[in-house]
Amino acid sequence: MTSQTIPVEPFDLVVFGATGDLSERKLLPALYQRQRAGQFSGPTRIIGSSRSELSDDQFRAFAKEAIDTHVAKEHIDEDDLAHFLERLFYVPSDAKSGKGYDNLKRKIGDGAEVRAFYLAVAPGIFGDIVDKIDRHGLATPTSRIIVEKPIGRSLETAREVNETIGRVFDETRVFRIDHYLGKETVQNLMALRFANALYEPLWNSAHIDHVQITVAESVGLEGRAEYYDKAGALRDMVQNHILQLLCLMAMEAPASMDADAVRDEKLKVLRALKPIHPFNAEKLTVRGQYRSGASAGGAVKGYTDELASGVSNTETFVAVKAEIENWRWAGVPFYLRTGKRLAARVSEIVIEFKPIPHSIFGEQAGRVFANQLVIRLQPDEGVKQWLMIKDPGPGGMRLRHVPLDMSFAQAFDVRNPDAYERLIMDVIRGNQTLFMRRDEVEEAWRWIDPIVAAWEERSQNVQGYTAGTWGPSAAIALIERDGRTWHESV
Ligand SMILES: NC(=O)C1=CN([C@@H]2O[C@H](COP(=O)(O)OP(=O)(O)OC[C@H]3O[C@@H](n4cnc5c(N)ncnc54)[C@H](OP(=O)(O)O)[C@@H]3O)[C@@H](O)[C@H]2O)C=CC1
Numbered sequence: 001m002t003s004q005t006i007p008v009e010p011f012d013l014v015v016f017g018a019t020g021d022l023s024e025r026k027l028l029p030a031l032y033q034r035q036r037a038g039q040f041s042g043p044t045r046i047i048g049s050s051r052s053e054l055s056d057d058q059f060r061a062f063a064k065e066a067i068d069t070h071v072a073k074e075h076i077d078e079d080d081l082a083h084f085l086e087r088l089f090y091v092p093s094d095a096k097s098g099k100g101y102d103n104l105k106r107k108i109g110d111g112a113e114v115r116a117f118y119l120a121v122a123p124g125i126f127g128d129i130v131d132k133i134d135r136h137g138l139a140t141p142t143s144r145i146i147v148e149k150p151i152g153r154s155l156e157t158a159r160e161v162n163e164t165i166g167r168v169f170d171e172t173r174v175f176r177i178d179h180y181l182g183k184e185t186v187q188n189l190m191a192l193r194f195a196n197a198l199y200e201p202l203w204n205s206a207h208i209d210h211v212q213i214t215v216a217e218s219v220g221l222e223g224r225a226e227y228y229d230k231a232g233a234l235r236d237m238v239q240n241h242i243l244q245l246l247c248l249m250a251m252e253a254p255a256s257m258d259a260d261a262v263r264d265e266k267l268k269v270l271r272a273l274k275p276i277h278p279f280n281a282e283k284l285t286v287r288g289q290y291r292s293g294a295s296a297g298g299a300v301k302g303y304t305d306e307l308a309s310g311v312s313n314t315e316t317f318v319a320v321k322a323e324i325e326n327w328r329w330a331g332v333p334f335y336l337r338t339g340k341r342l343a344a345r346v347s348e349i350v351i352e353f354k355p356i357p358h359s360i361f362g363e364q365a366g367r368v369f370a371n372q373l374v375i376r377l378q379p380d381e382g383v384k385q386w387l388m389i390k391d392p393g394p395g396g397m398r399l400r401h402v403p404l405d406m407s408f409a410q411a412f413d414v415r416n417p418d419a420y421e422r423l424i425m426d427v428i429r430g431n432q433t434l435f436m437r438r439d440e441v442e443e444a445w446r447w448i449d450p451i452v453a454a455w456e457e458r459s460q461n462v463q464g465y466t467a468g469t470w471g472p473s474a475a476i477a478l479i480e481r482d483g484r485t486w487h488e489s490v
C-alpha cells in the first residue's frame with residue numbers, strides 16, 4: 001500500500017457551490033479518484049449544496065457526467081463509480097436568505113467525527129455562508145472550512161474576508177487553498193532541496209546568479225471574463241501561485257514539515273521581498289494584454305474581443321523583477337512571468353548558477369555555459385540539471401552542454417494525481433502544511449498592493465502582445481537589460 005492509499009477516517013464534506021464549474025471540473029473528479037484509490041472508509045458522505053433545486057439522484061447524475069467528462073476513460077471503473085455516487089447527497093440552500101440551512105442541518109445530523117465545509121462559491125458570498133453555518137449550528141468545535149482563492153483583491157479586502165471567516169473558525173481550522181501547493185512537482189521542490197545534500201550548500205547568492213519562475217498558459221479567458229477582468233494576471237496568479245513558488249524556492253530549511261514550521265519560513269521570505277515603488281515600477285514590471293493571433297487550435301481573438309465592453313486595461317501578462325532582501329538572496333534577481341495565450345502551457349523554475357571563475361580549456365573547447373537546474377512543474381514534470389561535459393570522441397577537448405534528465409513519467413509509472421486530490425485529503429487529515437496561513441496571504445498582498453498603486457499612479461498601460469507568443473517585447477527587455485535571457489521553455 002502506498003501513502004496515497006492510506007484510508008482517511010470517515011468524513012462529511014459539505015460542498016457549497018456544488019453545481020458550479022470548480023465542483024464539476026475539479027472537486028467531483030478528484031473525490032472520485034480518491035474513492036477509486038480506496039482512500040474513503042465507512043460512511044463517508046459528500047453533501048452538495050447550492051440554490052438549484054436538485055434531488056440526490058439529479059446531483060448524482062450531474063456528478064457522473066462531470067466524471068465521465070473530466071476523468072480519463074481508462075481511470076473510470078463502474079463499481080468504484082457506483083460506490084462513489086452512493087456517497088453523494090444534495091440539499092438546496094441559499095446563502096443570502098438562509099433558506100435550506102435547516103434541511104442541511106438535519107441532513108448532516110450527528111454525522112461523522114470529521115466535518116468540512118468547502119466554499120466553492122464566489123468570494124462575495126463567503127461571509128453569508130459562514131454566517132449561516134454559524135446561525136444554524138452546522139459547525140462543531142472541530143469542523144474545518146476550505147476557502148478558495150481569491151482571498152480578497154487587496155490587503156484591506158483580504159483582511160475583511162479573513163476576519164469574517166475567523167469569527168466562526170479559528171485559524172487551525174481554516175484551509176486556504178492554493179492548488180499549486182498540491183501539485184506533485186511543487187512538493188518535489190521541497191524534496192529536492194531538503195532531502196539532498198547536493199544543492200543546499202549552493203543555494204544562495206554566492207553560487208546562484210538568478211532565478212526565473214514562469215507560469216505560462218496557452219488558454220485565454222475560458223468564460224471567466226467577469227472575474228478575470230476585475231482581477232488581472234498580477235492578482236490572479238502572482239499574488240498566490242507564483243509567490244508561493246518563490247517562497248518554497250527561497251525559504252530557509254524549516255525544522256520539520258510541521259505546518260507552522262513551513263509557513264513561518266515562507267512568511268519570512270514574503271516579508272523580505274523588496275517593495276516596488278511608483279518611481280521604479282516601470283523598470284521592474286511589465287504589463288501585457290494579448291491581441292488576436294494564433295494558437296495550436298487556430299486563430300484566436302484578442303482579449304478585448306472576448307469582453308462585452310470591448311475595452312479594458314487589465315493585464316493578461318505580467319513580468320516582474322523581484323528581489324529578496326536577506327543574507328541568502330541579496331543581489332539575486334528573481335524574474336517572474338505569467339500570462340494567458342502564450343506560446344505554450346509550461347510552468348517551470350530555472351535556477352542559473354554563477355559561471356565558473358576561469359576556464360582552463362581554451363577557445364577551441366567552445367563556450368562554457370553556466371550550470372542550470374530546471375524544475376519543470378507542468379507538463380512533462382521533471383528535473384533537468386544542465387552540465388558541461390566533454391564531447392565524446394578523439395577530436396580533442398570540446399565541451400558540450402547536456403542535461404541530466406529525470407522525467408517523472410518515465411521514472412515512475414503512476415498516474416500524476418490532481419492537486420485537489422491531495423489537498424482535500426489533507427483537510428480531512430487536518431494537515432495544514434500545504435495551505436496558506438492568514439498572515440502569508442496578507443503579507444503577499446502587502447507586496448502586491450504597491451505595484452497596483454504604482455501602475456495606477458503612473459498610468460502604466462498594458463502593452464499588446466500577439467496571442468501565441470511569449471508576451472510583450474518589454475518582458476524580454478526586462479531581463480536582457482541585465483545581460484540575461486529567459487530560458488527557452490519549449
Ligand atoms: N473555476 C475554477 O477553475 C476556479 C475557481 N476558483 C474559485 O472557486 C469559487 C467557485 O468558482 P466557480 O465554480 O468557477 O464558480 P461558478 O459561478 O461556476 O459556481 C458558483 C456556484 O455557487 C452557487 N451559488 C451562487 N449563488 C449562490 C447563493 N446565493 N447561495 C448558494 N449557492 C450559490 C452556484 O449554484 P446556484 O446558481 O445553483 O446557486 C454554483 O454552484 C470561486 O471563489 C472561484 O474564484 C478558484 C480557482 C479556479
Ligand SMILES: O=C1O[C@H](COP(=O)(O)O)[C@@H](O)[C@H](O)[C@H]1O
Nearest residue numbers: 149179217219236237241347378
Ligand atoms: O488559479 C488559477 O489557476 C489557473 C491555472 O492553473 P493550472 O493548474 O492549470 O496551471 C489559471 O488558469 C486561472 O486563471 C487561475 O485563477
